[in-house]
Amino acid sequence: xxxxxxxxxxxxxxxxxxxxxxxxxxxxxxxxxxxxxxxxxxxxxxxxxxxxxxxxxxxxxxxxxxxxxxxxxxxxxxxxxxxxxxxxxxxxxxxxxxxxxxxxxxxxxxxxxxxxxxxxxxxxxxxxxxxxxxxxxxxxxxxxxxxxxxxxxxxxxxxxxxxxxxxxxxxxxxxxxxxxxxxxxxxxxxxxxxxxxxxxxxxxxxxxxxxxxxxxxxxxxxxxxxxxxxxxxxxxxxxxxxxxxxxxxxxxxxxxxxxxxxxxxxxxxxxxxxxxxxxxxxxxxxxxxxxxxxxxxxxxxxxxxxxxxxxxxxxxxxxxxxxxxxxxxxxxxxxxxxxxxxxxxxxxxxxxxxxxxxxxxxxxxxxxxxxxxxxxxxxxxx
Amino acid sequence: xxxxxxxxxxxxxxxxxxxxxxxxxxxxxxxxxxxxxxxxxxxxxxxxxxxxxxxxxxxxxxxxxxxxxxxxxxxxxxxxxxxxxxxxxxxxxxxxxxxxxxxxxxxxxxxxxxxxxxxxxxxxxxxxxxxxxxxxxxxxxxxxxxxxxxxxxxxxxxxxxxxxxxxxxxxxxxxxxxxxxxxxxxxxxxxxxxxxxxxxxxxxxxxxxxxxxxxxxxxxxxxxxxxxxxxxxxxxxxxxxxxxxxxxxxxxxxxxxxxxxxxxxxxxxxxxxxxxxxxxxxxxxxxxxxxxxxxxxxxxxxxxxxxxxxxxxxxxxxxxxxxxxxxxxxxxxxxxxxxxxxxxxxxxxxxxxxxxxxxxxxxxxxxxxxxxxxxxxxxxxx
Numbered sequence: 113x114x115x116x117x118x119x120x121x122x123x124x125x126x127x128x129x130x131x132x133x134x135x136x137x138x139x140x141x142x143x144x145x146x147x148x149x150x151x152x153x154x155x156x157x158x159x160x161x162x163x164x165x166x167x168x169x170x171x172x173x174x175x176x177x178x179x180x181x182x183x184x185x186x187x188x189x190x191x192x193x194x195x196x197x198x199x200x201x202x203x204x205x206x207x208x209x210x211x212x213x214x215x216x217x218x219x220x221x222x223x224x225x226x227x228x229x230x231x232x233x234x235x236x237x238x239x240x241x242x243x244x245x246x247x248x249x250x251x252x253x254x255x256x257x258x259x260x261x262x263x264x265x266x267x268x269x270x271x272x273x274x275x276x277x278x279x280x281x282x283x284x285x286x287x288x289x290x291x292x293x294x295x296x297x298x299x300x301x302x303x304x305x306x307x308x309x310x311x312x313x314x315x316x317x318x319x320x321x322x323x324x325x326x327x328x329x330x331x332x333x334x335x336x337x338x339x340x341x342x343x344x345x346x347x348x349x350x351x352x353x354x355x356x357x358x359x360x361x362x363x364x365x366x367x368x369x370x371x372x373x374x375x376x377x378x379x380x381x382x383x384x385x386x387x388x389x390x391x392x393x394x395x396x397x398x399x400x401x402x403x404x405x406x407x408x409x410x411x412x413x414x415x416x417x418x419x420x421x422x423x424x425x426x427x428x429x430x431x432x433x434x435x436x437x438x439x440x441x442x443x444x445x446x447x448x449x450x451x452x453x454x455x456x457x458x459x460x461x462x463x464x465x466x467x468x469x470x471x472x473x474x475x476x477x478x479x480x481x482x483x484x485x486x487x488x489x490x491x492x493x494x
Numbered sequence: 495x496x497x498x499x500x501x502x503x504x505x506x507x508x509x510x511x512x513x514x515x516x517x518x519x520x521x522x523x524x525x526x527x528x529x530x531x532x533x534x535x536x537x538x539x540x541x542x543x544x545x546x547x548x549x550x551x552x553x554x555x556x557x558x559x560x561x562x563x564x565x566x567x568x569x570x571x572x573x574x575x576x577x578x579x580x581x582x583x584x585x586x587x588x589x590x591x592x593x594x595x596x597x598x599x600x601x602x603x604x605x606x607x608x609x610x611x612x613x614x615x616x617x618x619x620x621x622x623x624x625x626x627x628x629x630x631x632x633x634x635x636x637x638x639x640x641x642x643x644x645x646x647x648x649x650x651x652x653x654x655x656x657x658x659x660x661x662x663x664x665x666x667x668x669x670x671x672x673x674x675x676x677x678x679x680x681x682x683x684x685x686x687x688x689x690x691x692x693x694x695x696x697x698x699x700x701x702x703x704x705x706x707x708x709x710x711x712x713x714x715x716x717x718x719x720x721x722x723x724x725x726x727x728x729x730x731x732x733x734x735x736x737x738x739x740x741x742x743x744x745x746x747x748x749x750x751x752x753x754x755x756x757x758x759x760x761x762x763x764x765x766x767x768x769x770x771x772x773x774x775x776x777x778x779x780x781x782x783x784x785x786x787x788x789x790x791x792x793x794x795x796x797x798x799x800x801x802x803x804x805x806x807x808x809x810x811x812x813x814x815x816x817x818x819x820x821x822x823x824x825x826x827x828x829x830x831x832x833x834x835x836x837x838x839x840x841x842x843x844x845x846x847x848x849x850x851x852x853x854x855x856x857x858x859x860x861x862x863x864x865x866x867x868x869x870x871x872x873x874x875x876x
Contacts, residue, residue, distance in 0.1 A: 223716070257714070284781070294713055297721040331676055331769040332639070334605070339679040339766050368770060369777040384721050385770045387713040388750060392774035395751040399666070400782045407810050417802050424796055428789050 133163045134472050136465060137238040137247035140170040141217035142254030143456050147171075150253060151179040153461020158205050159193060160462070161469060165208045167247050169234035172213035212237060218254060220454060224261035235259075239266035242447040248472040249448030251439070251464050253456040260295050263442050263449045270477055272484035275303045276444035277383065278451070279314060280390060286374035289315060289324075293440065294387035304328070304345040304380055305352055309483050310443045311378045312360040317474045319377070323358075327366030329381035329389065337365065341382060349380075352487060359483065368392075401429070439464040441471060444480070448472050515545045516854050518847060519620040519629035522552040523599035524636030525838050529553075532635060533561040535843020540587050541575060542844070543851060547590045549629050551616040554595035594619060600636060602836060606643035617641075621648035624829040630854040631830030633821070633846050635838040642677050645824050645831045652859055654866035657685045658826035659765065660833070661693060662772060668756035671697060671706075675822065676769035686710070686727040686762055687734055691865050692825045693760045694742040699856045701759070705740075709748030711763035711771065719747065723764060731762075734869060741865065750774075783811070821846040823853060826862070830854050 138154060140147045147170065158164055170176055184201070187194040197205065216233035227235060235254070239262050241247045250267075252259050260278070269276055277292035291311040296303065308326055315324040328346055330338040335346070346364065353362045363376055368389055371379050381389065404425075408418035439452035448471045452464035520536060522529045529552065540546055552558055566583070569576040579587065598615035609617060617636070621644050623629045632649075634641050642660070651658055659674035673693040678685065690708055697706040710728055712720040717728070728746065735744045745758055750771055753761050763771065786807075790800035821834035830853045834846035 225718075297713060297719070297724075329770065331679060331766055331773075336607075337639075337679070342679075367777075368774040372777040372781045384713055385767050388711065388767045388770050389774045391713075392750040392771045393778045395749075395754040396775045396778045397782060399754045400779060404786075404810060407806055414806055417799065417806065420799050421803060424789055424799065428786060 133165050134161070134469050135165045135167065135247040135249075136468050136472070137167045137169070137241045137250045138465075139217070139234045139238045139250075139252050139254065140168050140174070140176070141234045142252045142454075143452075143461075144220065144454050145457060146253065147174055147176070147179060148182075149456065149458045150461055151176065152183050152458035153456070153465060154209070155180065155183050155197070155205065156458065156462040157465035157469075158208055159196060160466070164465070164469060165210075167210050167212060167238070167241050169212045169214050169237045169241075171217040171234060172215060176211055212241075218258050220255050222255060222258060224255075224257045227258050227262055228265060235262050236266060239263055239449075242449065243267050245447075249450065249468045251450045251452060251461075251468045253452045253461060253464070254454060256294070256451060256454070259449075259451045260442070263445055264295075267445045267447050267449060270444050270446050270484075271481060272488070273310075273444035273480070274306055275299070276442055277303075277307055277310070278440050279311060279443045280440045282371065282379075282390070282393065284372055284374050286377070287319070288371055288374055288376060289319070289378045290371075290386055290390060291378070291380055291443065292383040292386050293381075293390050294383050295442070296383035297387075298384070299341060299382035301341065301345040301348045304341070304382065305348050305487065306444070306484065307380045308349055308352070308362075308378070309359060309487060310480055311380065313476055313479045313483060314441070314443060315360075315377060317476045317479065318470065324360045324377035325363050325375070326360040326378040326380060327363045327370060327376040329371075329379050329385055330365035330367065333365045333367065335365075345380075356486065439467055443476075446477075448477075515547050516543070516851050517547045517549065517629040517631075518850050518854070519549045519551070519623045519632040520847070521599070521616045521620045521632075521634050521636065522550050522556070522558070523616045524634045524836075525834075525843075526602065526836050527839060528635065529556055529558070529561060530564075531838065531840045532843055533558065534565050534840035535838070535847060536591070537562065537565050537579070537587065538840065538844040539847035539851075540590055541578060543848070546847070546851060547592075549592050549594060549620070549623050551594045551596055551619040551623075553599040553616060554597060558593055594623075600640050602637050604637060604640060606637075606639045609640050609644055610647060617644050618648060621645055621831075624831065625649050627829075631832065631850045633832045633834065633843075633850045635834045635843060635846070636836060638676070638833060638836070641831075641833045642824070645827055646677075649827045649829050649831060652826050652828050652866075653863060654870070655692075655826035655862070656688055657681070658824055659685075659689055659692070660822050661696060661825045662822045664753065664761075664772070664775065666754055666756050668759070669701070670753055670756055670758060671701070671760045672753075672768055672772060673760070673762055673825065674765040674768050675763075675772050676765045677824065678765035679769075680766070681723060681764035683723065683727040683730045686723070686764065687730050687869065688826070688866065689762045690731055690734070690744075690760070691741060691869060692862055693762065695858055695861045695865060696823070696825060697742075697759060699858045699861065700852065706742050706759035707745050707757070708742040708760040708762060709745045709752060709758040711753075711761050711767055712747035712749065715747045715749065715752075717747075727762075738868065821849055825858075828859075830859075 140150050184197045214232050214234045214237050216230055218227055218235045238250050242250045243266055275296045278295040279291045280293040282288040282290055289311050291307045312324055330342045349362055366376055408414050439450045442449040450468045522532050566579045596614050596616045596619050598612055600609055600615055600617045620632050624632045625648055646658055657678045660677040661673045662675040664670040664672050671693050673689045694706055712724045731744055748758055790796050821832045824831040832850045
């Protein structure tokens with residue numbers, strides 16, 4: 113799977129004013145390039161964020177010390193970062209990591225059902241740390257199915273949340289939040305109302321303090337268009353907006369075309385159609401780029417122009433590069449739980465740790481808790 | 495809406511062996527460039543296909559004779575086609591068209607509900623010709639909502655068909671048929687089984703005589719993935735394949751990535767998620783091309799390379815050009831009913847007439863009728 117991501121540097125991270133440390137749990141074994149890239153991202157993040165502490169679950173046959181030393185040896189000698197690691201590895205970096213051995217780990221192809229059978233694995237263990245409040249958040253780069261299942265079962269839902277859902281940022285000219293991008297294949301109108309509320313709170317806390325425009329994914333924009341779920345959800349969300357219009361501006365139904373053109377800041381969907389849209393975007397983006405690459409290597413003339421265009425295409429591709437992007441948040445859980453791409457390289461891991469850090473510092477769960485209390489009594493019959 | 499279409503010439507049209515003429519009804523007023531482009535496409539098709547007869551519904555304030563003469567005057571003088579029209583306009587071309595005046599027509603923004611209130615409009619009229627067997631098929635380039643509604647209500651379903659559905663060809667390296675691409679927002683497993691049967695018959699009659707690979711659109715490929723509809727439909731289609739494996743090879747669940755990479759020849763979906771996938775492909779394709787165009791005009795250097803690459807990009811774009819493509823078939827109706835793109839230019843109209851012609855000549859409805867009789871007794875409890 114290829115995540116189509118607009119290059120978007122994680123903005124200035126609001127550091128905690130109370131000087132409390134931020135604790136994040138990471139499964140060292142998650143992702144295609146684990147454990148090497150995970151370890152590299154971890155060390156870069158610790159270098160950047162001095163109040164970051166990590167609890168790292170790892171498969172006990174892995175020699176993590178060797179991974180650390182390999183990383184340091186790869187750094188350019190005489191660089192500032194090389195010097196820092198040489199001088200402060202024992203006195204700072206290693207003091208801020210705790211390594212937790214496990215007798216098992218989850219591979220990309222493991223079925224979610226098998227994960228909880230033997231709980232002494234790196235994935236379950238890291239979510240148990242979150243459940244027990246040993247860490248404030250978890251980052252995982254591995255198997256999405258395993259992530260969804262384990263995070264919900266081990267960490268549990270935030271009080272009042274009917275269905276936690278997967279929030280993804282679609283990297284168009286203006287980023288668009290998609291909720292749910294795949295956690296709940298079967299939805300009810302009240303879930304979609306909760307998704308609207310949670311995504312808007314996320315938007316205000318993390319993206320911008322302005323009122324987000326919110327749309328409901330549909331196959332047409334007239335009221336009569338769509339299926340039972342979209343029609344009923346449209347009524348329910350409209351009812352909600354009549355009572356509280358401080359959280360988002362509801363623009364009604366939107367189609368994929370409106371999403372691509374950032375007509376809205378947030379698009380709400382059931383996890384089935386949200387996932388179909390996300391994966392259609394990703395796979396078509398990959399297809400078009402491959403197609404162009406093939407055309408530019410068709411003959412010598414095309415190859416020559418291809419060489420000249422290389423800088424331009426590199427720039428274009430960087431806009432669609434997932435590794436600059438933080439990851440997807442499992443929103444509605446009793447703790448911050450972030451999934452980054454399975455193909456995450458060290459830079460993606462580092463950025464995802466920054467992103468998880470930012471989510472923790474901004475504590476969106478307390479705002480969600482409060483607002484969900486307010487919508488308890490809004491139903492279709494309102 | 496931008497239809498992402500791989501350039502695909504309509505293949506050699508199987509002419510009728512029995513020398514029967516083929517009668518097609520066309521609403522001259524449908525489409526963004528109607529009536530000019532529609533008329534041009536019509537005349538080109540009549541020039542190409544000598545056994546084609548057309549019944550054309552038009553808004554009675556339109557001067558169709560002027561449109562015809564404008565077309566002829568635009569043709570390059572001394573060309574073969576100019577000569578033909580000059581010589582045979584009265585004796586051949588006009589003898590094969592009948593113009594039917596109406597006091598009204600449907601615009602791109604008309605709501606489907608209003609169409610049947612005043613039935614003396616070009617759209618209802620042309621479908622009445624199909625219902626009354628005055629024509630063998632209808633081509634329409636206008637408003638999709640109006641097309642779906644009117645074709646079902648006026649023409650009616652083929653005996654045994656639960657839901658007619660919109661069949662679209664996705665123009666990837668190897669074309670993939672999508673059914674349903676948007677006619678039925680709410681579906682049941684038995685509809686999806688019928689879609690599988692109808693799409694396979696279409697494939698064998700129109701695309702290739704080999705056994706098509708057929709997949710069911712889902713958000714994962716394991717059996718436990720998806721919503722109730724995909725899980726139940728998966729069981730039902732598997733049951734069917736146990737009885738009859740001559741129509742298609744069932745590969746189970748597929749994701750958008752598999753569609754883009756032509757892992758299947760046919761993808762079956764409910765009209766909601768099928769439409770979301772189709773529109774996501776279309777709008778992302780448009781987005782990426784616009785993005786590239788912008789980057790190539792960023793500065794003088796980029797513009798220069800852009801000029802050099804123009805030929806390559808023109809070729810790439812031609813692969814994604816809807817106007818080379820025939821149109822979407824409303825399958826399961828009691829007559830051939832084709833919808834082409836609202837932005838159809840004269841070439842698209844001509845190709846769509848060829849496509850409609852081919853569908854009529856191949857008479858897929860009689861095969862569908864027979865096979866639906868066979869699956870009547872297949873249910874989930876089988």
